[in-house]
Amino acid sequence: MKSNKSAVRYAKALLELALEHNKVELVEADMLQLIQLAREAHDFQVFLNSPLINIDKKVAVIKQICKDFNQTSIDFLTLVTNNGRESVMIDMAMQFIAQLKAHRGIVPITIISAQKLEESTKSSILEKVAAAVSGTPEITEEIDASLIGGFVVRMGDHQIDASVATQLKRLKQQFV
Numbered sequence: 487m488k489s490n491k492s493a494v495r496y497a498k499a500l501l502e503l504a505l506e507h508n509k510v511e512l513v514e515a516d517m518l519q520l521i522q523l524a525r526e527a528h529d530f531q532v533f534l535n536s537p538l539i540n541i542d543k544k545v546a547v548i549k550q551i552c553k554d555f556n557q558t559s560i561d562f563l564t565l566v567t568n569n570g571r572e573s574v575m576i577d578m579a580m581q582f583i584a585q586l587k588a589h590r591g592i593v594p595i596t597i598i599s600a601q602k603l604e605e606s607t608k609s610s611i612l613e614k615v616a617a618a619v620s621g622t623p624e625i626t627e628e629i630d631a632s633l634i635g636g637f638v639v640r641m642g643d644h645q646i647d648a649s650v651a652t653q654l655k656r657l658k659q660q661f662v
């Protein structure tokens with residue numbers, strides 16, 4: 487996930503505000519919807535990044551697009567836009583979700599394999615990984631045929647690479 491300091495700071499402020507006003511679930515739903523909107527409509531990100539569109543017009547469009555959002559979320563998006571940070575608004579939303587998961591004690595774990603893992607293999611991996619994780623693991627599985635075999639486990643900044651592709655690269659480097 488792409489991250490910058492301002493996105494992290496704004497997300498932290500939004501999380502604190504949502505917690506203070508007991509609107510965490512509402513703001514979470516709004517941020518998830520904003521992320522989904524950005525994924526589905528590339529034009530929205532282009533709109534946010536455009537220096538040619540003035541701030542008042544951006545605020546009006548954002549309020550129109552997000553009219554079903556909670557007032558706390560709308561106020562936050564307006565503040566971000568008025569401060570000239572609308573280009574990192576989607577990053578802020580993603581950081582908010584990541585910080586909310588951390589607040590809830592949820593640890594995202596991604597398992598990438600060449601093909602769908604059997605349940606016994608997956609549970610064996612999770613058993614070993616769970617010992618190193620403090621919190622509730624949230625598992626995401628991805629398929630990447632370029633791994634050839636084996637798996638890669640990502641937990642935040644940590645990565646365990648037990649893929650055949652990496653082992654072949656290491657062998658190639660040893661021979662060269």
